[in-house]
Amino acid sequence: MSKLFPKSANKLPLQIVIYVGVLAGIATAGVTYYMTPKYTRVGYAPVQPVPFSHAQHVQEVGLDCRYCHSNVDKSGHSNVPAAQTCMNCHGTIKPNSPALAVVRESFEKNTPVPWVWIHKTPDFAFFNHAIHVNRGISCVECHGPVNQMETVTHMQPLSMAFCLDCHRDPAPRLRAPGDVYNLDSRTLADQGRADEAQNYIHDWKLMPPQSCSGCHR
Amino acid sequence: MRNVYLITAFVCVAVVSLLGLRGTRFTAPPLDVFPEWAFPSMEFQPRPKPQGASRFFADGQADRRPVQHTVARGMLRDDDHLFLGRDSAGEFARGFPAAITVDPEFLQHGRERYAIYCAPCHSEVGDGNGITKRYGMGATPSYHDERLRTMPEGEIYNTITNGKNTMMPYADKLAPAERWAVVAYVRALQRAQMGKPADVTDAAARQTLGLP
Numbered sequence: 381m382s383k384l385f386p387k388s389a390n391k392l393p394l395q396i397v398i399y400v401g402v403l404a405g406i407a408t409a410g411v412t413y414y415m416t417p418k419y420t421r422v423g424y425a426p427v428q429p430v431p432f433s434h435a436q437h438v439q440e441v442g443l444d445c446r447y448c449h450s451n452v453d454k455s456g457h458s459n460v461p462a463a464q465t466c467m468n469c470h471g472t473i474k475p476n477s478p479a480l481a482v483v484r485e486s487f488e489k490n491t492p493v494p495w496v497w498i499h500k501t502p503d504f505a506f507f508n509h510a511i512h513v514n515r516g517i518s519c520v521e522c523h524g525p526v527n528q529m530e531t532v533t534h535m536q537p538l539s540m541a542f543c544l545d546c547h548r549d550p551a552p553r554l555r556a557p558g559d560v561y562n563l564d565s566r567t568l569a570d571q572g573r574a575d576e577a578q579n580y581i582h583d584w585k586l587m588p589p590q591s592c593s594g595c596h597r
Numbered sequence: 598m599r600n601v602y603l604i605t606a607f608v609c610v611a612v613v614s615l616l617g618l619r620g621t622r623f624t625a626p627p628l629d630v631f632p633e634w635a636f637p638s639m640e641f642q643p644r645p646k647p648q649g650a651s652r653f654f655a656d657g658q659a660d661r662r663p664v665q666h667t668v669a670r671g672m673l674r675d676d677d678h679l680f681l682g683r684d685s686a687g688e689f690a691r692g693f694p695a696a697i698t699v700d701p702e703f704l705q706h707g708r709e710r711y712a713i714y715c716a717p718c719h720s721e722v723g724d725g726n727g728i729t730k731r732y733g734m735g736a737t738p739s740y741h742d743e744r745l746r747t748m749p750e751g752e753i754y755n756t757i758t759n760g761k762n763t764m765m766p767y768a769d770k771l772a773p774a775e776r777w778a779v780v781a782y783v784r785a786l787q788r789a790q791m792g793k794p795a796d797v798t799d800a801a802a803r804q805t806l807g808l809p
Contacts, residue, residue: 395598402602406609415630419619424627441728444713450770457647468765469717473732492648492658503642533622 417537425533426496429482438527438563445519445526445561452519456508460495463487498534499523505540505595513561515584516554516577520563521546527563543595547588551577680773682751682758690751697777707782710775714767715783723786735763740783741790753780 448461463486524535559565568577645659679694725737760766
């Protein structure tokens with residue numbers, strides 16, 4: 381009887397098992413690397429309808445974050461400024477700049493400026509801005525150094541793991557209350573004032589929720 | 598078998614070349630790796646969100662104003678002095694409303710709000726030489742003249758609330774109590790510019806300033 385299979389076919393089952401193992405490893409690595417917000421969202425810097433430079437308005441003009449995002453310390457939602465906020469100054473400064481045409485139109489017609497939304501949490505996660513900034517968590521922790529950005533870029537994954545890292549141990553991320561809106565400031569821990577951070581945790585009764593219902597309602 | 602591994606390696610290199618590395622800047626809308634049609638979740642809920650759009654309301658906004666001629670519970674603004682800066686005769690009121698207690702904490706709050714919302718034009722000391730002047734903002738009045746020193750508190754409150762000339766209203770940024778805190782701080786700034794050597798009572802401070 382002629383040989384239907386060569387002798388090397390005896391090794392094939394083992395080789396296939398090994399190859400499937402290798403393939404599973406590659407797939408796991410690929411999913412871990414590519415299917416999380418660290419890849420899908422970090423680095424997102426859409427072209428906005430108005431070429432607004434945070435760097436210029438914060439570092440050169442010296443505006444506080446709250447001049448435009450005026451509800452961040454009062455409300456769960458940090459507002460995108462109304463066109464009127466822009467017109468407070470740009471009604472007089474560069475009133476005819478073509479870059480601001482969209483803002484002027486929005487102001488006159490009472491329609492929104494079609495800003496592109498960058499930092500999104502899923503609708504089942506309820507993030508409250510006020511409680512974070514009023515308890516020593518600076519804008520920079522989630523949004524990155526916005527004060528240096530010409531174009532706003534997504535810097536942190538904002539995934540559940542990202543939230544929980546800090547909720548489990550907020551001390552290294554705390555800033556003194558006066559430093560929250562100073563995005564160049566360093567955390568208390570980085571300044572060697574870790575004791576103070578511990579005091580804030582005690583005095584403010586900081587107990588960031590780690591239970592599901594803390595963020596998911 | 599060797600060929601299979603070569604093909605696998607080639608596919609890996611191709612995928613990495615196509616997808617790139619983490620943290621690279623990009624402008625296209627982010628990839629949704631768990632799209633709703635394949636993985637139904639509650640990631641996108643049809644509820645109205647702050648500053649969101651609405652297909653239900655004619656003006657397209659999810660944020661609603663109170664229905665005309667209605668007042669939400671606890672939102673009745675019946676104190677004209679506190680909410681309009683006017684007295685019972687309808688004139689701009691002098692002094693602070695009864696509901697407001699001006700204390701150091703209140704002034705400190707006013708100072709913080711002033712630094713955020715007013716100082717860009719009016720400057721930290723209230724002389725009208727804020728940073729915006731350098732960029733072409735027209736004449737911003739100084740607080741330190743007779744007209745503004747004698748202006749009723751209610752009128753300053755009204756200016757913050759409704760704006761004046763090229764100054765836009767700041768009612769959307771400052772709640773009524775915060776506006777009064779700013780008024781109090783403006784008064785403090787005005788008083789500071791009127792300081793005299795006799796006002797310094799602290800012995801150490803007098804020495805620093807070289808006062809006898």
